[in-house]
Each structure stands twice: as structure tokens, then as C-alpha cells.
Amino acid sequence: MPPPGSQSRTATASGSSGPSNFRYNPSDPDDIFNEFMASNKPYTFDQDRRRFQPAHRTSAVNGRSEASSSSQKEPGTSTSHLEKPPPVEKTLLCTLEELYNGTKRKMKITRNVAKSDRKVEVETEILQVEVLPGWKKGTKMTFPNKGDMLHGYLPQDLTFVIDMKPHDTYTLEGNNLLVSQEIPLVDALAGTTINLRTLDGRSLPVRVEEVVRPGQEIVIENEGWPIRKEPGKKGSLRIRFDVAFPARLSSSQRAAIRRIMGS
Numbered sequence: 001m002p003p004p005g006s007q008s009r010t011a012t013a014s015g016s017s018g019p020s021n022f023r024y025n026p027s028d029p030d031d032i033f034n035e036f037m038a039s040n041k042p043y044t045f046d047q048d049r050r051r052f053q054p055a056h057r058t059s060a061v062n063g064r065s066e067a068s069s070s071s072q073k074e075p076g077t078s079t080s081h082l083e084k085p086p087p088v089e090k091t092l093l094c095t096l097e098e099l100y101n102g103t104k105r106k107m108k109i110t111r112n113v114a115k116s117d118r119k120v121e122v123e124t125e126i127l128q129v130e131v132l133p134g135w136k137k138g139t140k141m142t143f144p145n146k147g148d149m150l151h152g153y154l155p156q157d158l159t160f161v162i163d164m165k166p167h168d169t170y171t172l173e174g175n176n177l178l179v180s181q182e183i184p185l186v187d188a189l190a191g192t193t194i195n196l197r198t199l200d201g202r203s204l205p206v207r208v209e210e211v212v213r214p215g216q217e218i219v220i221e222n223e224g225w226p227i228r229k230e231p232g233k234k235g236s237l238r239i240r241f242d243v244a245f246p247a248r249l250s251s252s253q254r255a256a257i258r259r260i261m262g263s
Helices: 029-037 096-101 185-190 251-261
Strands: 043-046 051-054 056-058 065-067 088-094 103-114 120-131 140-143 158-164 170-173 176-184 192-197 203-208 217-220 237-244
Touching: 088 096, 088 103, 088 120, 096 158, 103 158, 120 158, 176 185, 176 192, 185 237, 192 237, 203 217, 203 237
Parallel strands: 088 158, 176 237
Antiparallel strands: 043 051, 056 065, 103 120, 140 158, 170 176, 192 203, 217 237
8 A cells, every 4th residue: 555645656547457557647746847857858838738748859750850839830931832933134235345354243133022011112232243254145144032032932033144245346256256357459469567456455466478368367376265164265366358459540550560560
């Protein structure tokens, strides 16, 4: 028999004809204290069951740690099912010099942002855009999550697409720079030196020593477009000549030409 005033440590299970193992007694302070100290996990008191419950428990289904009901997300707050809109594209117009040498631009953007009260506001932001040497028309650079931010969707990305302004002297063909150069007939026959202003600001003298025919080209290696995949290497500079013929010649000039040309 247990001592007077104490409670039994065995109990009969409901619907059972014999004794069961020790069962928790919610009215016994010793039981409450012992269960609380039996684990090093934080506990919270369950008002419904009148006992301490672990604040975090491990699911028997997937083995993952699950937060108590007080810390679980509300239904509908997960972003895993949200659709991400396609990126919004904006054109970035650059000069040939900017693409050849590289440049940094400050771009002011605007976007629609949905607030917690379901209202949509227009926000502005300044982005630092770096254009690298050797980029070409069609090159894209993406800024994640800098597009619209609307309810029911993931934030939209913002993509800048490079476009190229026409140049007065140079045309880009692949990795080569093409220059159309007109010279008078006398220079085409007797030779000359032309000076080109390069895209990085240098003066490039080109000596023409042979007789030049209309449409003929002179190719200068490693003076073309920077090759992104091969640092330090450039394409070729192609100079295509157009020969300007005189509109008329005097009789003495015709005679001199016949004498010089030997016919």
C-alpha cells in the first residue's frame, strides 16, 4: 500500500482488465516537472492537454523539423507556387566608342510596386550599368527583381539590351572594323598617307604605296574590335578605297598623262 497522502504510480488503462505502465498524471506537480526536465528542447504549455509540449517537433512522415502552430506561416503566404513574369526589356543605346572602350552609365528606372494594402505605387531607382569593352548590339545584361513587383507574382527581372548608334567613319562587321576612304586619282596612282582617328582616340597613319584600284582594301591586323573571349586580342581594320576621278581634264593635262603613261 502506498504511504498515506501519496498517489499511486500505476493506473488501470481504460477498457483494460490489468495494470498498465506508468501514465502521466496532469494533477501531479512531480510528473509535470519530470516531463519538463526530461528533454533539452524548449517546451510550451499546452492548455488543451494540460501538459508541456515541445515548441518544435519532428514530423514522423518526412523527418523535418516543424515549428509549433504559433510560428507556422499563414495559408497562402508561400511563394513556391507563384509565377515569375518574363523580364521587361529596355534598350540601351551606345556609341561605337562606348562599346569599344567600355563605359559606365547611370540609368533611372521606374517600376510598379504593390504595397501591403494592395495599392500599387510607382517607384524610381538609379542603377549603375557597366558596359564592357567589346560588347556588341544585342548584348543583354539582366538586373534580377528590378522590374514590377505585383501581387500574385514573383518580382520581375529587368534586362537592358545593347543597341548601337551609327558612326560617321566606322562600321562593325563581326570582329572587324570597316572604313570607307575616298582618295583622289593622283593619290591612288602616286601613293599617299592617310591618317585615321581610332575609336580610342589615337592617330593612326596608314601609308598607301601601291596603285589603288576602286574597291581595293588594305587590312591592318589587331586594329579592329576587341574580342571578349580573347583578352588583348582584336579583329582587323579594313580600309576600303574609293577613287575619285576628276570631272574633266584640259588638253595639256591629257597630253601629259599620255606622255607619262607611255601611250
